[in-house]
Amino acid sequence: MAKRFSEEDILEIKKKLKSACEMSWRTKGYKQTNIPSLTKEVGISTGSFYLIYKTKEELFVEVLQHVQSTMLTTWARYIEEADSALEGFKQGMNWLYHEYRSYPALYDFNSPEYDLFLAKLPKEKIRELEEASMSVFSKMIVHSKLRLKLSEEETINIISTILFLSLIERDTLKATEKTFTFLMNHALDDLFEEV
Numbered sequence: 001m002a003k004r005f006s007e008e009d010i011l012e013i014k015k016k017l018k019s020a021c022e023m024s025w026r027t028k029g030y031k032q033t034n035i036p037s038l039t040k041e042v043g044i045s046t047g048s049f050y051l052i053y054k055t056k057e058e059l060f061v062e063v064l065q066h067v068q069s070t071m072l073t074t075w076a077r078y079i080e081e082a083d084s085a086l087e088g089f090k091q092g093m094n095w096l097y098h099e100y101r102s103y104p105a106l107y108d109f110n111s112p113e114y115d116l117f118l119a120k121l122p123k124e125k126i127r128e129l130e131e132a133s134m135s136v137f138s139k140m141i142v143h144s145k146l147r148l149k150l151s152e153e154e155t156i157n158i159i160s161t162i163l164f165l166s167l168i169e170r171d172t173l174k175a176t177e178k179t180f181t182f183l184m185n186h187a188l189d190d191l192f193e194e195v
Contacts, residue, residue, distance in 0.1 A: 010052055014062075016042045017049070022063045022106070029105035030060065030113040057120045061129065067106065068132055071096065075140050085144040086192055090184060092140065093163065097180050100166045108167045109133070134160070146192040155191050162187060 005013065020041045024033040035056055039049045053059045075092035082088030100107045108114065118126050137156040141148065148155055162183045 005048070005051070013042060013044060013048075013052060017052070017059060018063050018066055021059055022067065025060070025063060026103040026106045030117045033060075055120070057117065060117060061121070061125065064129060065132070068136055071099075071136050072139055075136075076143050079140070079144050084194060085146050086188065086194055089140065089144050089146060089192070090188055093159070093184055093188075094181070096163055097166045097177070097184075100163060101177075104167050110164075110167075144192075145195055147195050149191055149193060158187055158191060 017038055020038050021033060024038065035049050036046055038059075039046050074095060075089075078092035078095060079085055079088035082091055104111070105113065121129075134156060137159050138152060141152065141155065150158075162180065165183070166180050
């Protein structure tokens with residue numbers, strides 16, 4: 001017979017599972033993050049996991065939502081603490097660059113592992129995750145109160161392209177911090193102006 005959890009127990013277990021899942025996803029990737037190792041770390045049975053989450057992917061979606069929320073909070077803090085909104089925006093992008101470089105398994109949406117994850121989700125959930133991902137940039141533009149020199153769509157495409165270039169690691173092309181900083185500084189000066 002499965003153990004019954006109180007609502008408080010479930011909230012605490014979910015918090016621990018999301019934390020363990022995020023760390024595992026960051027370091028091992030989606031494929032190597034498995035339910036038995038997560039439940040062992042949290043101290044529940046695999047059967048108990050399935051009383052809380054219907055699927056592994058349901059947990060992963062919640063982790064992605066948490067990661068996106070953390071991105072917004074952290075980037076907003078850089079904007080608020082900097083001498084200028086543009087400088088704070090750049091500092092936030094620099095933080096994201098280091099996040100992407102440090103944990104590509106979590107942030108590389110073009111990897112085979114992400115394809116595997118997305119293949120297990122309904123199309124509307126994929127669309128929802130993609131929209132939430134792009135809205136991070138839109139929300140930071142609004143939060144910064146910087147004036148756009150191009151359309152928001154063009155600006156977001158340029159910003160996301162610069163950030164995703166940081167994940168490139170091929171024999172013919174290696175993204176470096178120097179390249180990222182050069183592209184970011186030149187692009188942002190042409191995309192925004194202080195109000």
